[in-house]
Amino acid sequence: MQASNLRVVDEDREATGLFVAAPAGREHPQPTGLARTEDVLRAAPRPPSAALPPPPSPPYFRLLAWARQHLPGYVLAACSLIGLVLAWHLATKYKLDFYIRFTNIPTPGEVMDKVAQVSQSKRFGTHVVLSLRRIFLGFALAGVLGIGLGLLIGRYKLMRSLFFPALEALRPIPAIAWVPISIMLWPDNEVSIVFITFIGAFFPILLNTVSGVQAVDGVLLRAGRCLGAKESALMWHVILPGAAPQIFTGLAVGMGVAWVSLIAAEMISGQFGIGYYTWEAYSLITYSEIVLGMITIGLLGLLCSGLIRLVGKAAMPWLAFSTQGGER
Amino acid sequence: MSDAPKAGRGHIAIRDLTVRYTQHGSSIDAVSNVSLDVQPGEFVSIIGPSGCGKSTLLNIVAGFLKPSDGKVLLDGAPIKGPGADRGVVFQQYSLFPWMSVRKNVEFGLKMQGVSANARTSAARTLLGLAGLLAFENHYPDQLSGGMKQRVGIVRALATSPQVMLMDEPFGALDSQTRVVMQEILTNMWQQLRLSVMFITHDIEEAVFLSDRVYVMTARPGRIKAEIPIPLPRPRTPDMTSSPTFLALVRQLKSLIREESLAAMGGELGARGLEGFDRSLAGEGMQAVL
Structure with a gap:
C-alpha cells in the first residue's frame, strides 16, 4: 500500500498538449506574478520514466529484501502454530487434569x-x-x-x-x-x-x-x-x-x-x-x-x-x- | 482577434430566482431574487462570501434543486433536471474510483448509448487533446488532485455540453497547482468557447478567467454587483500584474470584504477585528494570566 502511494503520479506540470496555446506577448519579461506553466516546466524537468517502477534489481537481492520483510512474520506464525500443537500434545500425553480434563482428549x-x-x-x-x-x-x-x-x-x-x-x-x-x-x-x-x-x-x-x-x-x-x-x-x-x-x-x-x-x-x-x-x-x-x-x-x-x-x-x-x- | 461570443447555443438565463428551504419549521432564503445571464460562449464567474448561496445557484442550473420562485432557462427552455447538456465539474473529486480514467470519460457517452468502440475512441481522442492519454488506464486514486480535476473537466466535455458549470473546481488544490490549472482552463476555454458558469471565492481566479464577474451578498444571496472584466483574450499569467487586473482585484476585494464582515457579524462579537486586546510584545502568555 505504501509503495503504491509513493508512486502516485503528479503530472500537473507536464505539458498539456493542445489545450496550452501559446498566448501572445510571451516575450516580455515579467517582474513577478503567477508562474507560467513553461517556467515551472523548465525549472523542474521530469524524466519521462518518473511514473515507472524502479529498474529491476538482481533476483537474489530481491529475494533477500523479500525475506527481510516477510520472514520474521512467517517465523512467528510458525512458532505460534507449533506452540499450540505442542501444548495440545503435552496436555493429552500426560493426561492433565486440573479442573479442565484432558483425560479423554485424543493426542x-x-x-x-x-x-x-x-x-x-x-x-x-x-x-x-x-x-x-x-x-x-x-x-x-x-x-x-x-x-x-x-x-x-x-x-x-x-x-x-x-x-x-x-x-x-x-x-x-x-x-x-x-x-x-x-x-x-x-x-x-x-x-x-x-x-x-x-x-x-x-x-x-x-x-x-x-x-x-x-x-x-x-x-x-x-x-x-x-x-x-x-x-x-x-x-x-x-x-x-x-x-x-x-x-x-x-x-x-x-x-x-x-x-x-x-x-x-x-x-x-x-x-x-x-x-x-x-x-x-x-x-x-x-x-x-x-x-x-x-x-x-x-x-x-x-x-x-x-x-x-x-x-x-x-x-x-x-x-x-x-x-x-x-x-x- | 474577435472577443465577441460566437452566436450559438448555451445561453443561461436566471430570472427573479429565489431558493427557499425550511429548517426547524422556519423558512430561510438561500438565494433571493437573483437575475443573471451567461451569454453563449461567455465565461462568467460568481463570487461571494461562504454560505452566500453561490453553490445553490449552480445546483439550480445543474438541475439538482428546484427554484422556489422565478425561472431558470437554458436556451429558452426551463431546466427540468440534471442532464448531459450541462457539463458539471465539482469541487470534491467526483471521478468514479472504480473506473479507469478512460472509462470515466466514456461514462456520459455510454449513458447516451454510444457503442463501445466509438466511445473508446472518442475518450482517447479527448484525453489525447488534454495531454492525459498516458493515464487512460490509471485509476483516479493513482492521480494527483490537479490531474483528477483535469480528467473531471474532460469527462464533462465528452458529451458535448452547451454549457459548463464549475463549482469551485480548484478549491481543494494547493495554490501552486491552482495557478497552473487556471492557466490550463483559460487556454482550454480559448479553444472551445463554451459558456461557463464558474463558482469561486478566489477573487484573482475570477478576474483571471472571466468575461464578467457577479458579486453576491451574504445570505440571503442577492446580486450585489456585476463587474465586466475588460482584460484582453487570450489571458496570460503576466496579466495578473497589470494595473487593470490589480484595480479589478482591489475593487472586488472591497466589495467582498463588506459582505464577509456582514456574514460574520455575529461571530466576530465584541472584539471585532482586533483579534487580541493586549500587546504582549514577547512577554509570553504568562503576563496575562
Missing part, C-alpha cells in the same frame, strides 16, 4: 492416524462435499437476496419503510433457533438445513449492503446524473460498485455465520455433513474423529472466507490504490 498423533484412515474411504469425503453444497446453496441465495434487497432498501425510502420493520423483527432470532420451525416448514431435511444456512448468511449481507448503499458519496450520484445516467444505470454503474467494498465485508461476515449455522443445523437434524460427522463421533465415542471434524470445519471455513477475499480483490482492483478504506 495430535491419534488424530493424524485418523486422517490417514479416513482418506482411505469415501465416507468422510461425502460428508465434506454435502456440507460444502449446503453452504454454497444457502450462501448463494443469501447473497442474491441480501444484495438485491439491500440495494432497494438502501436506495428507496419506500422500500425501507416496507421491508425493514419485518426484517428487523426477524433479525435478532439466531439461525439456530430456526431449526425446529425449519424442520416443520420444509418438506425435506436437506432444504431445511440449506434454509438455516441461508438465514445465517442473509442478515449480515443485507445490513452491510444497506449501509454500503447509504454511504455512497452523494457527489458521485450527482456526477452520474448530470452525465445522463437514469435511475437503473445509476444503480448498476454507481451505487453497486460504490457499495461493493462494504458488500464484500457483508459477504465475508455472512460466510462465517453461515458456517456456524450449518454446523449447528447438521448436529441437530442432519444425516450427513461434517457437523453431523463430528456429533456422531461424540455419540459413538470415537474421540479422534471429533477433533478431526473440528479441524476440518475450521479449514473449510478458512477456505471459504479466503475465496471471498480473493473474489473481492479481483472484483475491486481499484481498492489497491485507494488511500482510504483500502484495507477491507
Whole structure:
C-alpha cells in the first residue's frame, strides 16, 4: 500500500498538449506574478520514466529484501502454530487434569492416524462435499437476496419503510433457533438445513449492503446524473460498485455465520455433513474423529472466507490504490 | 482577434430566482431574487462570501434543486433536471474510483448509448487533446488532485455540453497547482468557447478567467454587483500584474470584504477585528494570566 502511494503520479506540470496555446506577448519579461506553466516546466524537468517502477534489481537481492520483510512474520506464525500443537500434545500425553480434563482428549498423533484412515474411504469425503453444497446453496441465495434487497432498501425510502420493520423483527432470532420451525416448514431435511444456512448468511449481507448503499458519496450520484445516467444505470454503474467494498465485508461476515449455522443445523437434524460427522463421533465415542471434524470445519471455513477475499480483490482492483478504506 | 461570443447555443438565463428551504419549521432564503445571464460562449464567474448561496445557484442550473420562485432557462427552455447538456465539474473529486480514467470519460457517452468502440475512441481522442492519454488506464486514486480535476473537466466535455458549470473546481488544490490549472482552463476555454458558469471565492481566479464577474451578498444571496472584466483574450499569467487586473482585484476585494464582515457579524462579537486586546510584545502568555 505504501509503495503504491509513493508512486502516485503528479503530472500537473507536464505539458498539456493542445489545450496550452501559446498566448501572445510571451516575450516580455515579467517582474513577478503567477508562474507560467513553461517556467515551472523548465525549472523542474521530469524524466519521462518518473511514473515507472524502479529498474529491476538482481533476483537474489530481491529475494533477500523479500525475506527481510516477510520472514520474521512467517517465523512467528510458525512458532505460534507449533506452540499450540505442542501444548495440545503435552496436555493429552500426560493426561492433565486440573479442573479442565484432558483425560479423554485424543493426542495430535491419534488424530493424524485418523486422517490417514479416513482418506482411505469415501465416507468422510461425502460428508465434506454435502456440507460444502449446503453452504454454497444457502450462501448463494443469501447473497442474491441480501444484495438485491439491500440495494432497494438502501436506495428507496419506500422500500425501507416496507421491508425493514419485518426484517428487523426477524433479525435478532439466531439461525439456530430456526431449526425446529425449519424442520416443520420444509418438506425435506436437506432444504431445511440449506434454509438455516441461508438465514445465517442473509442478515449480515443485507445490513452491510444497506449501509454500503447509504454511504455512497452523494457527489458521485450527482456526477452520474448530470452525465445522463437514469435511475437503473445509476444503480448498476454507481451505487453497486460504490457499495461493493462494504458488500464484500457483508459477504465475508455472512460466510462465517453461515458456517456456524450449518454446523449447528447438521448436529441437530442432519444425516450427513461434517457437523453431523463430528456429533456422531461424540455419540459413538470415537474421540479422534471429533477433533478431526473440528479441524476440518475450521479449514473449510478458512477456505471459504479466503475465496471471498480473493473474489473481492479481483472484483475491486481499484481498492489497491485507494488511500482510504483500502484495507477491507 | 474577435472577443465577441460566437452566436450559438448555451445561453443561461436566471430570472427573479429565489431558493427557499425550511429548517426547524422556519423558512430561510438561500438565494433571493437573483437575475443573471451567461451569454453563449461567455465565461462568467460568481463570487461571494461562504454560505452566500453561490453553490445553490449552480445546483439550480445543474438541475439538482428546484427554484422556489422565478425561472431558470437554458436556451429558452426551463431546466427540468440534471442532464448531459450541462457539463458539471465539482469541487470534491467526483471521478468514479472504480473506473479507469478512460472509462470515466466514456461514462456520459455510454449513458447516451454510444457503442463501445466509438466511445473508446472518442475518450482517447479527448484525453489525447488534454495531454492525459498516458493515464487512460490509471485509476483516479493513482492521480494527483490537479490531474483528477483535469480528467473531471474532460469527462464533462465528452458529451458535448452547451454549457459548463464549475463549482469551485480548484478549491481543494494547493495554490501552486491552482495557478497552473487556471492557466490550463483559460487556454482550454480559448479553444472551445463554451459558456461557463464558474463558482469561486478566489477573487484573482475570477478576474483571471472571466468575461464578467457577479458579486453576491451574504445570505440571503442577492446580486450585489456585476463587474465586466475588460482584460484582453487570450489571458496570460503576466496579466495578473497589470494595473487593470490589480484595480479589478482591489475593487472586488472591497466589495467582498463588506459582505464577509456582514456574514460574520455575529461571530466576530465584541472584539471585532482586533483579534487580541493586549500587546504582549514577547512577554509570553504568562503576563496575562
